[in-house]
Amino acid sequence: MSELSFPIPAERLIPHRPPMQLVTTLLDYVDSSGTAETIVPNDSILIADDGQLAPVALVEMVAQAVAAFCGYEDALAREDVHEGYLVGITKAECTGTVRAGDRLVIRVTRTAAVDGFAFADGEVFCGDELVASASIRVFVPAKAGEAGQ
Amino acid sequence: MNMSRMKKELEAAAAPMTFDEESGKHARDFRIDPGFCGFEGHFPGTPVLPAIAQMLMAELVAEEIAGGALRLVGATGAKFLQVIGPNETISVTGKPRQVDRGFALDAQVLCNEGVAAKFRLSFDTIV
Numbered sequence: 001m002s003e004l005s006f007p008i009p010a011e012r013l014i015p016h017r018p019p020m021q022l023v024t025t026l027l028d029y030v031d032s033s034g035t036a037e038t039i040v041p042n043d044s045i046l047i048a049d050d051g052q053l054a055p056v057a058l059v060e061m062v063a064q065a066v067a068a069f070c071g072y073e074d075a076l077a078r079e080d081v082h083e084g085y086l087v088g089i090t091k092a093e094c095t096g097t098v099r100a101g102d103r104l105v106i107r108v109t110r111t112a113a114v115d116g117f118a119f120a121d122g123e124v125f126c127g128d129e130l131v132a133s134a135s136i137r138v139f140v141p142a143k144a145g146e147a148g149q
Numbered sequence: 150m151n152m153s154r155m156k157k158e159l160e161a162a163a164a165p166m167t168f169d170e171e172s173g174k175h176a177r178d179f180r181i182d183p184g185f186c187g188f189e190g191h192f193p194g195t196p197v198l199p200a201i202a203q204m205l206m207a208e209l210v211a212e213e214i215a216g217g218a219l220r221l222v223g224a225t226g227a228k229f230l231q232v233i234g235p236n237e238t239i240s241v242t243g244k245p246r247q248v249d250r251g252f253a254l255d256a257q258v259l260c261n262e263g264v265a266a267k268f269r270l271s272f273d274t275i276v
Contacts (some may be wrong), residue, residue: 015193016190016191018193019189020187020190020191020199021160044153045154045186048153048156049151054201055221056155056204056221083192083195086200086229087229088227088229089225090225090226090227091223092223094221095222116254120221
């Protein structure tokens with residue numbers, strides 16, 4: 001993979017592709033935290049007839065931001081992008097309304113990584129408004145069986 | 150009804166609701182064909198039913214129980230235990246929970262004779 005410099009298109013870091021790719025760019029990565037962004041497309045498969053984004057999409061964005069974060073780490077280690085699965089949501093709250101055209105910033109922090117499982121907390125902002133938060137668990141089969149990180 | 154494309158396709162893939170008096174659970178069966186929009190790009194060459202699609206299926210069950218549109222405000226205790234592909238027969242069961250405000254549903258997604266997922270969803274009612 002060519003040298004990585006921020007901002008990085010998410011398709012270089014995650015296996016998801018449109019229309020299920022909900023995160024467009026990884027903006028930064030610091031220790032165990034990262035920031036991603038997206039602009040909600042008008043033709044998103046998760047936009048309702050009234051232009052509002054389905055709240056579940058915000059939870060998926062947190063998961064894909066975590067995936068991008070992990071994908072960046074893989075890239076630094078010169079590994080291929082791995083498929084990961086959202087396997088758990090400890091708690092998620094969807095508190096704001098998001099519409100087509102909105103720019104969203106997703107901030108994630110990995111809280112633990114054990115045997116292919118990554119535990120992370122994420123928040124989704126639309127401007128200054130917190131529109132969603134989630135504590136999730138992602139499983140990367142390719143990393144299962146490795147020593148705890 | 151005001152729905153996203155994904156939710157419309159899930160509704161189209163669903164059988165009518167059933168109710169089991171003994172367990173108090175409502176259920177709808179779904180059969181998601183390979184052309185489902187949620188499979189596209191998730192992932193290329195390996196279609197996997199997204200977790201959020203399973204949550205939307207439960208949302209459809211919740212709305213039918215509630216008798217109107219709902220807006221998801223929270224999820225807790227979610228576990229996604231199976232990789233589900235196209236053409237599987239999926240049964241989503243839901244049992245309403247008593248809450249002070251809005252509507253809540255304990256849901257299970259059943260597939261391949263086992264529990265594929267379970268979670269509790271909380272909703273606001275949409276007036």
